[in-house]
Amino acid sequence: MIEIIKTWTTQNDAEEMEFLEDFQKRQESGNWVSYLNGKSVCEISLEDGTHIRSIFEEDGIYRPENLECADVHLSDKCEVGCKFCYANCTRDGKVADIERFISSPWFQSLKPGMEMACNLNEFKGNIDHLEKLLDACKEKGILANVTVEQRTYMKNKEVLHCFQIEGKLFGIGVSVKVIDEYLLKDLEECRNVVAHTITGITPVTGYQKLIANKVKILILGYKDIGRGTQFKVEDESNKIEMNRLALKRYIKFLLDTKVSCLLSFDNLAIDQLGIKDMISEENYGKFFRGEEATCTYFVNAVSMQYALNSLDSENLKSIENKTSQEILKLVRREGGHE
Numbered sequence: 001m002i003e004i005i006k007t008w009t010t011q012n013d014a015e016e017m018e019f020l021e022d023f024q025k026r027q028e029s030g031n032w033v034s035y036l037n038g039k040s041v042c043e044i045s046l047e048d049g050t051h052i053r054s055i056f057e058e059d060g061i062y063r064p065e066n067l068e069c070a071d072v073h074l075s076d077k078c079e080v081g082c083k084f085c086y087a088n089c090t091r092d093g094k095v096a097d098i099e100r101f102i103s104s105p106w107f108q109s110l111k112p113g114m115e116m117a118c119n120l121n122e123f124k125g126n127i128d129h130l131e132k133l134l135d136a137c138k139e140k141g142i143l144a145n146v147t148v149e150q151r152t153y154m155k156n157k158e159v160l161h162c163f164q165i166e167g168k169l170f171g172i173g174v175s176v177k178v179i180d181e182y183l184l185k186d187l188e189e190c191r192n193v194v195a196h197t198i199t200g201i202t203p204v205t206g207y208q209k210l211i212a213n214k215v216k217i218l219i220l221g222y223k224d225i226g227r228g229t230q231f232k233v234e235d236e237s238n239k240i241e242m243n244r245l246a247l248k249r250y251i252k253f254l255l256d257t258k259v260s261c262l263l264s265f266d267n268l269a270i271d272q273l274g275i276k277d278m279i280s281e282e283n284y285g286k287f288f289r290g291e292e293a294t295c296t297y298f299v300n301a302v303s304m305q306y307a308l309n310s311l312d313s314e315n316l317k318s319i320e321n322k323t324s325q326e327i328l329k330l331v332r333r334e335g336g337h338e
Contacts, residue, residue, distance in 0.1 A: 019054055026052075033143065035113030037295075038065045039218060042113065044143065049171060052290070055099065067324050068295040071116040071310060074129070076302055078121035080149050084201060086223035086310065089121055096301035098129045102136040104304070109323035112141025115170070119147050134168035147173035150183065157186065164191065165265060173218065179206045187215045194218050194264075199272050200240035202249045211259050219247075221268025223311060248273050255279060267292055268311070293335025297327065308335055315330040 026032040026043060033282045034043040039074040040062055043052040056063050076093030078085070101107060116137060120130060130146065137144040146169060153160070163169035168285040176183065179195075181226070187193055187210075189190075195215050197206065210217055222240065224232055232240055252261050255278055265275055277286055289295075293308045300306070305316035305331075306327055319327065332338045 017058075023054075033113050035066075035111065038063045040064065042068060044113070044115070046170070049194075057266055062290065062294065064295045064328070065325060066111045067114050067297070067328055068289075069117055070110070071296060071298045071322070072116055072118045073298070073300045073302060073310070074088065074118050074120050074133070078149070079120070080151070082226045082227070084198070084222070086226040086228045088226040094302050095129060098132045098301075100304070101301045102133060104319065105321055106299070106319045106324050106327065107136070109325060110140060110142055113143070115143045115145060117145045117147065117173075121149060121152075128158070130145045131163070131168070134163055136267040138168045143170040144168065145171040145173060147175060148282060150177050154183065154186070155188075156192075161190065172301050176202070176206070176210075179209045184209060184215065190211045196220060198222055199247060199269050202247075203243055204246045206328070207247065207250060209263060211254070214259070214262065216262050217264070219263065219265045219269045219273070221270075222272045223268070225311060244272060251275070252278055267309075291335065291337070293331045294337055295328075297331045 002032070016250050023034070023043070028032065031047050032043050032045055034041060036042075039056045041054045042054070043054075044050070053062065057063060073087065073096075075095045076087065076089050077091065078089035078093065079091050081090070118130075118133070134144050134146075140326065148156070148160075153172070160169060160172055164172070171194065172190070173194050173196045174183075174187065175196045187195055193216075195210055195217050197210075197217060198220050207217065222232075222244070235241075251263070251273060254263065265273070270276065270288075279287075294308075298310045298312065299305045299319060300316060303316065304319050306319050307313065307316050308331055329338065
């Protein structure tokens with residue numbers, strides 16, 4: 001799971017020597033994974049998920065040739081039935097054909113060191129599918145992360161942690177709803193587990209509990225698609241907007257404290273909360289991973305399609321007979337990065 005991103009550009013021989021010395025120390029520790037992506041070096045800490053991206057382009061612009069992370073949707077099946085679910089998941093939803101997915105040219109072309117963020121929703125009937133995918137990822141040197149719903153996590157945490165011990169699973173994201181003492185204790189003690197929250201849904205009191213227990217948090221933006229559209233329309237008390245504004249004020253306070261290192265955001269949340277206006281231009285450039293479609297894109301493994309991101313569901317295109325690199329070029333061009 002991503003905690004912070006450190007991006008810097010080498011501009012002279014002295015900086016390059018400094019990079020090489022620090023790089024060697026990190027590699028000797030055995031706690032870092034690194035790979036070359038275009039003319040840049042990407043590193044990921046296996047301890048806390050910190051990313052370091054060192055850019056060796058003369059103009060300082062990152063031009064990846066391979067995915068840094070794929071956002072993969074594995075299942076339309078979910079018994080929880082969140083009223084704001086952007087993916088319209090249901091009890092009768094379909095599950096990805098994992099054998100077809102991992103044998104596709106897209107999956108086979110993935111490179112070691114990249115991350116795959118897998119949204120599984122809930123486990124019922126999916127555990128064998130998940131393990132097959134994790135085994136395939138491990139074999140290819142891919143760092144696999146899985147996001148599951150809170151109740152599913154609490155019922156299956158032993159299985160997930162076993163996958164971590166076996167080196168099949170890197171990080172676990174838990175979509176939190178009820179933040180109680182049992183969840184907090186588990187999240188605080190476990191390695192590479194991050195609480196996933198949604199702007200406008202999770203109240204500030206929930207964030208206060210997570211912060212007090214030093215739990216890492218990924219704040220996601222509210223997706224006004226799928227069931228999320230109707231849920232927002234029916235929000236007559238304007239609770240979503242009130243929660244968003246309260247969270248924005250709370251984050252302004254947190255950014256001036258040491259606990260700010262517990263926070264991370266997706267690009268949608270960055271926009272909805274105005275994060276760019278809260279920090280210096282230097283720090284924003286240091287910690288911001290990149291605009292949409294720069295080095296990541298969305299893959300629906302159920303329908304075997306891709307899009308710039310999960311919000312772009314009306315523009316899904318087939319991944320059949322395409323490599324991950326070919327799609328990245330298409331996505332970067334469509335996103336205005338080529």
